[in-house]
Amino acid sequence: MRTVMTGNYASAYGAKLAKVEVIAAYPITPQTSIVEKLAEFVSTGELRAKFIPVESEHSAMAACIAAETAGARTYTATSSHGLTLMHEVLMWASGARLPIVMTNVSRAMAPPWSVWVDHMDSIAQRDTGWLQFFCESNQEILDTIIMAYKVCESSGVMLPAMVIEDAFILSHTSEPVSVPDQELVNSFLPAYAPEYKIEVGKPMGFGSLVKPDQYMEFRYKAMLGMKEARDRFLSVEQEFKHIFGREYGGLLEHYRCDDAEVVLACAGSVASTAKDVVDSLRARGIRVGLARIRAFRPFPHQEFRALGAKVDGIAVLDRSYTFGAAGAMFTEVKASAYSGQNRPIIKNYIAGLGGRDITPKIIEKVFEDIQLVTKRREEPDVEWVDVAGLPRRWR
Amino acid sequence: MIEVRFHGRGGQGVVIASEVLALAAFKMGFEVSSFPFFGVERRGAPVTAFARIDKKPIRNRSSIYEPDYVVVLDSGLLKGVDVLEGLKPGGKVLINYPQAKKLEGLPDKYSYFVLDATSVAAAHGIGSRSTPIVNTAIMGGFAKMCDLISLDAIMASIRELAPVKEEANVAAAKEAYERTVEAKV
Numbered sequence: 001m002r003t004v005m006t007g008n009y010a011s012a013y014g015a016k017l018a019k020v021e022v023i024a025a026y027p028i029t030p031q032t033s034i035v036e037k038l039a040e041f042v043s044t045g046e047l048r049a050k051f052i053p054v055e056s057e058h059s060a061m062a063a064c065i066a067a068e069t070a071g072a073r074t075y076t077a078t079s080s081h082g083l084t085l086m087h088e089v090l091m092w093a094s095g096a097r098l099p100i101v102m103t104n105v106s107r108a109m110a111p112p113w114s115v116w117v118d119h120m121d122s123i124a125q126r127d128t129g130w131l132q133f134f135c136e137s138n139q140e141i142l143d144t145i146i147m148a149y150k151v152c153e154s155s156g157v158m159l160p161a162m163v164i165e166d167a168f169i170l171s172h173t174s175e176p177v178s179v180p181d182q183e184l185v186n187s188f189l190p191a192y193a194p195e196y197k198i199e200v201g202k203p204m205g206f207g208s209l210v211k212p213d214q215y216m217e218f219r220y221k222a223m224l225g226m227k228e229a230r231d232r233f234l235s236v237e238q239e240f241k242h243i244f245g246r247e248y249g250g251l252l253e254h255y256r257c258d259d260a261e262v263v264l265a266c267a268g269s270v271a272s273t274a275k276d277v278v279d280s281l282r283a284r285g286i287r288v289g290l291a292r293i294r295a296f297r298p299f300p301h302q303e304f305r306a307l308g309a310k311v312d313g314i315a316v317l318d319r320s321y322t323f324g325a326a327g328a329m330f331t332e333v334k335a336s337a338y339s340g341q342n343r344p345i346i347k348n349y350i351a352g353l354g355g356r357d358i359t360p361k362i363i364e365k366v367f368e369d370i371q372l373v374t375k376r377r378e379e380p381d382v383e384w385v386d387v388a389g390l391p392r393r394w395r
Numbered sequence: 396m397i398e399v400r401f402h403g404r405g406g407q408g409v410v411i412a413s414e415v416l417a418l419a420a421f422k423m424g425f426e427v428s429s430f431p432f433f434g435v436e437r438r439g440a441p442v443t444a445f446a447r448i449d450k451k452p453i454r455n456r457s458s459i460y461e462p463d464y465v466v467v468l469d470s471g472l473l474k475g476v477d478v479l480e481g482l483k484p485g486g487k488v489l490i491n492y493p494q495a496k497k498l499e500g501l502p503d504k505y506s507y508f509v510l511d512a513t514s515v516a517a518a519h520g521i522g523s524r525s526t527p528i529v530n531t532a533i534m535g536g537f538a539k540m541c542d543l544i545s546l547d548a549i550m551a552s553i554r555e556l557a558p559v560k561e562e563a564n565v566a567a568a569k570e571a572y573e574r575t576v577e578a579k580v
Contacts, residue, residue, distance in 0.1 A: 004418045004427060030433075115433070169456050173430040174414050176421060272454045359457040 002178045007170030010138040010177050011077060011103040011163070012037035014145030016047045017185045018101070020075040021192075024052040024063035029115045030171045031079040031105040038075075057082035061089040061100075068098040069206055071197035073149065076100070079167065080107035080121045087125065093160045094129025094222065096207055099152030099192075100160040101145060106268070106319075107167040108354040116355020117167040119268065120320040122296070123328045129222055131161035131229055132296040134267035138177045140248055141165050143240065146180075150189050150236045156228040158194075166269040168355065180244055188243050230298040252300035253292040254307070256282060260289030262313035262370045265304075265333050267293040270317065270351075270358045277363040288367050293329060301336040308337025313345040313374030315366050317385075319352045326382045345374045351385035362386055362394050396449040397543065398459045402478045403468030406438040408530030411556060412468065413444035415534045419544055419552035420448040428453045441476055448543070464541060467491060468512070468529050479505065489540050491529055494576055501580045510536040510575040519567040521560060531557065535568030536575035546572045 005013070011034045015023070023042070025035045041047035050067075054060045057078050064074040078086065083104050093100050106122050108114040122132060133148060135141045141163060148161040165171055196204065210218065234250050241247040249255075253271075256278050257263055264274055271292040281288045291307055291314070293300065308314070314337060318327025325331060330348035337344060349366050352358040362385060373380050386394040399416060403409035410431040417429035429446040445459045461481045467490045472478060479488065479502070486505050491512040492498065498507055512532035522528035531553050538546040549572075550565045557564040 004414070004421045168430065168433065172410075172433070173428055173456070174417050175428040175453070176426060269456045273456045276454050357458050359460075360455060 002176055004174050005138060005177050006033065006172055006174050007138045007141050007165045008033040008105070008172070009037055010142040011145060011165065012041065013177075013179055014142040015075040015101075016041050017142075017180065017182060018073065018075070018146050018149045018189060019191075020047070020049055021072040022050045022052065022064065022067035022074040023076065024054050024060045024067070024074070025076045026054050026057050026060045026078070026082060028057070028079045028082040030107065030167045031077050031082070031103070033171075034077040034103060034105075057085045058089060061086045061093065064100050065089060065093050065096065065098060068093075068100050069096065069198050071192065071194055071199075073192040074100050075102065077103040077105070079105040080109060083121045084109065084124060087128065090125055090128040090130060090160075092207070095218070097158040097222065097225065098160060099149070099158055101148045101152060102160070102162050103141070103145070104162050104164050105167050105171045106164050114354040115167065117169050117269075118319045118353045118355070119164070120353075122162065122164050123320045123322070125162065126297065126328060129159060129226070130297065131159060131226070132164060133161065133294055134164045134296060135170065136269055136272045136292065138170060138173070138175050139246070141170065142177060142179070143244070143246060143248075146185060146189060147233075147236050147240050149192075151229055151232050153192055153194075154228070154232050155195060157225050157232055159222065159225050159229060164268065169269040184243055188240065226298050233295065233298075248294060249292070250300070250303070251295040251298065252303035252307075253294055255290040255292065257289035257291060257307065257311070259287055260311055261287045262315065262367065262374055263289040263291050263307065263311050264315045264317060264363070264366060264370070265291040265293060265329065266317040266319075267296060267329060268319065270319065270363075273358065273360055274363050277360050277367065281364070281367060286367075296329070299332050299336070301332075304333050304336035305340050308344050309340045309342045311344050313347070313370045315347055315349055315370035317349045317351055317366065321350050321353070330382070345370070345377060345380070347373055347380040348382040349385050350382060356386060359395070365394055396447060396453070397464065398462045399446040399448075399464040399466065400459055400462040401444040401446075401466045401468065402472050402476060403442055403530075404438075404472070405440045405442050406526060406528070407442075407468045408528045409442040409468055410444045412466065412530035412534055413446045415530065415549065415552045415556055416446045416537065416544070417448075418556060419534075419548035422548045422551055423545065425449065426452045432458070441472060462486065464489070464537075466533060466537060468533055487540050489533065489536050489575070491533055492578075494574070494578070498578050498580045503580055507578045507580055508536065508540045508575055509578045510571055512536065512571060515567050515571045515574065519563045519570070521563055521567055531564040532567040532571040535571030538568075539572050539575035
């Protein structure tokens with residue numbers, strides 16, 4: 001069935017089709033309609049799941065951890081301050097190797113208060129051991145939730161995943177979405193059957209104290225799990241394509257990158273607008289491309305290394321900023337692309353914080369700028385885009 | 396591609412109006428996208444929403460700055476908000492406004508359509524008598540103003556999206572369609 005729905009409903013439908021068994025969530029703008037829709041599915045009996053209303057996001061994640069430890073497929077959704085309040089228990093979920101899937105409606109952090117998009121909340125959870133998938137469309141949100149369960153529940157992975165949708169730009173935008181048949185999803189995603197779970201009559205220790213002679217081995221195994229997630233994600237996407245006819249290009253989507261002189265690397269909904277810009281520049285004979293970061297964790301290091309060997313310049317657009325350093329995506333891209341022989345010019349552009357619109361005109365100017373600094377072989381600074389009071393005009 | 400901007404107040408169903416349009420166009424075979432700009436989501440505060448309609452998939456996720464159509468659900472906003480900002484030359488404007496009253500102080504480079512959506516919604520019992528919900532009536536008027544979108548598609552879309560009183564909302568859209576007229580300025 002193809003119909004029109006918001007990104008938040010796409011999340012709710014994704015969780016429903018994945019037949020989640022436990023949902024624990026606390027409402028926050030702009031995530032609320034995900035929770036409302038799922039509560040409706042549960043109350044009408046369309047989804048046979050336990051819905052646990054809780055008093056905070058910390059408790060929501062704690063409840064998901066408990067349910068997942070007991071062998072239930074669980075789901076939650078949050079945003080911004082809700083996600084950062086979860087921080088402690090996010091570490092627990094990954095350390096305990098629980099394949100929970102969560103939607104984060106990525107929203108700026110306060111102060112000053114903002115309910116609009118940027119990626120600071122998600123990026124701040126970089127080191128929690130969660131997989132992170134940034135989405136470009138509502139269809140991709142729904143599909144990625146289903147794929148994420150399959151990747152995360154693989155015995156070699158057993159780690160949680162965050163599916164990230166941009167606040168309002170996806171969460172509240174209505175657009176066509178194909179809702180796959182439940183039967184097809186069932187054939188793709190079998191019921192969750194973990195190797196270890198809490199069971200009456202089968203005593204086992206969970207989350208115990210380990211001494212220094214054992215701790216590192218647990219961390220090492222989690223590292224292997226994340227490594228496995230990379231390959232698993234690629235094979236799961238191929239399987240998804242085979243059944244549903246849709247794919248998104250692996251961990252790093254390449255859009256018109258063949259023979260490109262410079263490319264724009266970015267994540268989330270801005271990539272959608274950027275594709276229009278790439279097409280219009282290409283129509284004028286300008287050789288540009290787009291590298292869309294779908295997975296921030298595991299990061300597509302190999303892909304960027306290969307891309308760095310082919311192009312002269314990479315503009316990395318970050319929708320967040322790591323104070324005292326640079327954009328988090330930029331740091332990763334540079335580390336990957338500089339490990340080869342050819343060193344492209346890589347420049348960081350900080351844009352779209354707190355919902356500031358990133359227009360096609362701005363993206364076009366980013367392309368113009370990266371072409372210029374690439375030609376001059378400049379070692380560029382981090383540039384803040386479209387900020388009042390700075391000399392450069394972006395609009 | 397056509398781009399539409401909606402102006403109204405919290406409680407009038409501005410965002411749903413944009414969704415009704417998107418779903419109606421989708422039912423007619425178009426690709427669509429509609430999105431709100433939420434400022435403070437309070438009853439009575441100015442709210443803006445947007446819609447894009449095209450034959451090919453819509454990828455531009457930037458806001459709309461130069462719409463082809465503007466829809467004004469509350470004529471009181473004509474004083475405080477520049478509802479015509481960026482409207483393309485030859486653009487069309489639909490205003491919830493009594494037909495008998497003359498529109499004043501608007502530039503003549505645009506076409507204007509008026510419809511007393513407040514009376515229509517009230518007559519069909521939509522919302523409360525003091526604050527009728529005018530979004531479904533205004534969308535009937537939109538079908539009259541915009542040749543691309545049929546009244547049938549608008550009615551089918553309303554039937555799917557109205558949470559209550561589906562038939563009253565559909566009837567309001569139909570009556571509104573008939574009562575929408577082009578106005579001189």
